[in-house]
Amino acid sequence: MERMEHTTTNKEFNQALTPGKPGKPVKPAETLLSIEDLHVSFHTYAGEVRAVRGVTYSVEQGGSLAVVGESGCGKTVTVQTVMGLTPIPPGYIKGGKVIFNGQDLLQLSEKQMQSIRGKDMGMIFQDPMTGLNPTMTVGRQIAETVQRHQNVSRGEAMERAVEMLSLVEIPNPRVRANQYPHQFSGGMRQRAMIAMALACEPLLLIADEPTTSLDVTIQSQILDLLQNLQERLGMTILLISHNLGVVARLSKSIVVMYAGKVVETGSSSDIFYNAAHPYTRALLRSVPRMDREIRGELASIPGTPPDLFQPPEGCAFAPRCKYAMKVCTKCDAQPIKLGDNHYVSCWLHHEANPNNPFENKSENGGRNSD
Amino acid sequence: MTEPVLLVENLRKYFEIGKRQILKAVDDVSFTVARGEVLGIVGESGCGKTTLGRTVARLYKPTSGKIVFDSEDTTNKSDAELLGFRKKLQMIFQDPYASLDPRMTAGEIIAEPIDVHTLARGSERTERINYLLNLVGLNPEHANRFPHEFSGGQRQRIGIARALAVDPEFIIADEPISSLDVSIQAQIVNLLTRLQEERGLSFMFIAHDLSMVRHFSHRVAVMYLGKIVEIAPSGKMHASPLHPYTKALMSANPIPDPVVENSRTRIALPGEVPSPIDPPPGCRFAERCPHAHDRCREEEPVLKEAETGHRVSCFLY
Numbered sequence: 001m002e003r004m005e006h007t008t009t010n011k012e013f014n015q016a017l018t019p020g021k022p023g024k025p026v027k028p029a030e031t032l033l034s035i036e037d038l039h040v041s042f043h044t045y046a047g048e049v050r051a052v053r054g055v056t057y058s059v060e061q062g063g064s065l066a067v068v069g070e071s072g073c074g075k076t077v078t079v080q081t082v083m084g085l086t087p088i089p090p091g092y093i094k095g096g097k098v099i100f101n102g103q104d105l106l107q108l109s110e111k112q113m114q115s116i117r118g119k120d121m122g123m124i125f126q127d128p129m130t131g132l133n134p135t136m137t138v139g140r141q142i143a144e145t146v147q148r149h150q151n152v153s154r155g156e157a158m159e160r161a162v163e164m165l166s167l168v169e170i171p172n173p174r175v176r177a178n179q180y181p182h183q184f185s186g187g188m189r190q191r192a193m194i195a196m197a198l199a200c201e202p203l204l205l206i207a208d209e210p211t212t213s214l215d216v217t218i219q220s221q222i223l224d225l226l227q228n229l230q231e232r233l234g235m236t237i238l239l240i241s242h243n244l245g246v247v248a249r250l251s252k253s254i255v256v257m258y259a260g261k262v263v264e265t266g267s268s269s270d271i272f273y274n275a276a277h278p279y280t281r282a283l284l285r286s287v288p289r290m291d292r293e294i295r296g297e298l299a300s301i302p303g304t305p306p307d308l309f310q311p312p313e314g315c316a317f318a319p320r321c322k323y324a325m326k327v328c329t330k331c332d333a334q335p336i337k338l339g340d341n342h343y344v345s346c347w348l349h350h351e352a353n354p355n356n357p358f359e360n361k362s363e364n365g366g367r368n369s370d
Numbered sequence: 371m372t373e374p375v376l377l378v379e380n381l382r383k384y385f386e387i388g389k390r391q392i393l394k395a396v397d398d399v400s401f402t403v404a405r406g407e408v409l410g411i412v413g414e415s416g417c418g419k420t421t422l423g424r425t426v427a428r429l430y431k432p433t434s435g436k437i438v439f440d441s442e443d444t445t446n447k448s449d450a451e452l453l454g455f456r457k458k459l460q461m462i463f464q465d466p467y468a469s470l471d472p473r474m475t476a477g478e479i480i481a482e483p484i485d486v487h488t489l490a491r492g493s494e495r496t497e498r499i500n501y502l503l504n505l506v507g508l509n510p511e512h513a514n515r516f517p518h519e520f521s522g523g524q525r526q527r528i529g530i531a532r533a534l535a536v537d538p539e540f541i542i543a544d545e546p547i548s549s550l551d552v553s554i555q556a557q558i559v560n561l562l563t564r565l566q567e568e569r570g571l572s573f574m575f576i577a578h579d580l581s582m583v584r585h586f587s588h589r590v591a592v593m594y595l596g597k598i599v600e601i602a603p604s605g606k607m608h609a610s611p612l613h614p615y616t617k618a619l620m621s622a623n624p625i626p627d628p629v630v631e632n633s634r635t636r637i638a639l640p641g642e643v644p645s646p647i648d649p650p651p652g653c654r655f656a657e658r659c660p661h662a663h664d665r666c667r668e669e670e671p672v673l674k675e676a677e678t679g680h681r682v683s684c685f686l687y
Binding site: 071185186221224272284298300 | 437523556559560584585621625627631636638643
């Protein structure tokens with residue numbers, strides 16, 4: 001049975017789940033998920049939408065990576081493809097690899113994916129109501145996931161569901177397990193979603209805008225919970241978000257996407273304090289900060305993201321970029337290494353460019369073209 | 371900024387929701403907005419901020435209380451009597467997808483208020499539409515396009531042009547940027563700021579994004595369960611909030627700076643906002659408040675001045 005394949009990892013994770021024991025990553029400091037040159041398109045009546053155009057990034061075991069970008073930048077399509085949830089057709093994976101825990105997920109059958117999804121990979125979505133079945137009790141739904149992936153009885157699975165609800169700090173978990181989603185508030189539903197995603201001790205938790213539909217004080221509670229779970233269980237989190245504040249709080253490394261491509265990757269401090277791509281810099285400056293008074297205009301980015309029916313030939317950001325050069329409209333930049341894990345795809349940082357406007361602001365260690 | 375353009379006194383808006391249950395969406399709210407002032411209204415979902423905006427705009431009939439706009443009592447006026455009021459006060463809505471008629475072109479949408487108030491005809495009308503489109507950063511050729519042909523940010527610009535078509539004095543903007551992308555939000559806020567300054571417009575800016583509210587507003591009112599719990603000048607509110615709810619709200623709002631964000635102390639609020647149907651007696655925030663004592667659960671605090679221009683409704687002050 002496929003479900004027996006990962007018994008050892010499950011056991012180890014169970015140990016990690018036991019309170020009092022420190023979180024123990026399964027394979028320390030190894031790459032858990034690596035997305036390589038992924039291309040995904042959608043065929044529509046209007047033509048081919050090239051939603052993901054050569055995305056490469058990886059998530060370390062026990063790490064917390066955030067993918068930031070605006071709507072339509074391909075951040076969600078990328079992780080949906082990782083989960084095998086991209087509808088095909090109209091979706092179409094044009095190329096690339098998704099290596100998760102040693103195997104290429106794109107080569108697996110739907111059946112094989114079903115044994116990974118929900119078990120090795122958990123996912124929480126933006127809208128907790130769409131992720132929950134309104135006709136089933138919350139406990140039953142969590143138990144179903146457990147029964148699907150583990151060889152346990154109905155009663156044991158239900159016990160596990162109650163345990164999970166208490167792990168995500170839902171008061172009266174035994175009562176709550178017998179209630180329906182409509183009896184839960186928005187924040188409680190999101191907790192229930194997290195409980196469901198974690199029920200089979202996944203190696204990776206993918207959180208797609210987990211707090212976007214929630215109020216700030218509830219958002220803060222959910223972020224606390226995720227932070228807490230990460231510290232206690234050594235869980236790997238891949239966060240998708242457009243909220244830079246949430247990313248600053250939760251993630252150690254960041255991938256910035258624009259128009260279906262990765263434009264910059266780096267540690268949280270690389271991105272927040274030494275951003276090298278004009279898009280990243282503009283994005284950071286366009287958000288007002290509650291703790292600071294900004295006088296005058298906010299730095300806005302003129303125009304709108306490009307149409308992915310006909311992506312521009314060169315850098316997709318060039319038409320909105322105030323530093324755009326001739327080369328930017330002709331060819332797309334390849335990732336250039338700026339620091340240990342800091343890469344930027346921008347011609348300004350190419351060694352052949354004599355006037356890099358960010359020269360003195362970016363870390364200068366080991367600036368080699370990649 | 372002497373005489374207020376808008377005066378709201380003890381405003382209440384209750385909704386009957388069957389079985390003799392009453393939802394107190396706005397409960398005894400008083401405030402003023404000076405001419406040329408931007409008053410930000412913040413609060414979480416269900417706090418009544420949208421109902422407050424809609425009641426002030428007289429899209430809802432108030433249950434009780436008083437609304438005085440431009441020295442004119444609009445509280446109990448009929449729709450016909452409100453025509454003049456509507457020319458002076460306009461709204462911008464949250465959802466630029468739902469608030470534009472999909473079967474009308476951008477030009478027709480902007481022209482509708484001009485026609486309703488018969489402000490211009492013929493070539494003058496066309497000129498005015500083109501002027502408005504330019505004003506909000508669109509082109510005259512956009513007039514013939516339908517809403518689905520525009521992006522979210524562009525649609526919101528059409529909504530703003532429609533509100534400006536009658537040359538209003540006062541705009542109620544209900545979450546005008548929350549459905550937009552970050553880079554587009556800045557564009558729209560800059561546009562609103564420019565229009566506000568150039569035309570001396572007064573605003574009620576309803577939002578849940580505290581940082582944007584701080585940036586755009588002169589004064590901020592914080593709402594919780596149908597009440598204003600604190601009202602103060604924007605800088606003061608953010609630098610030294612007084613009400614425990616405001617403090618928690620501010621501390622929950624993430625700051626896009628990892629060093630600051632990871633060194634902040636946060637006030638975690640237990641539980642969630644209680645239902646506005648049958649709100650708890652006493653202070654409505656008491657059951658989640660870290661400083662609540664017996665008096666808070668029995669007696670309802672009133673909004674009173676703690677410092678000059680800074681009013682708070684809490685027994686601690």
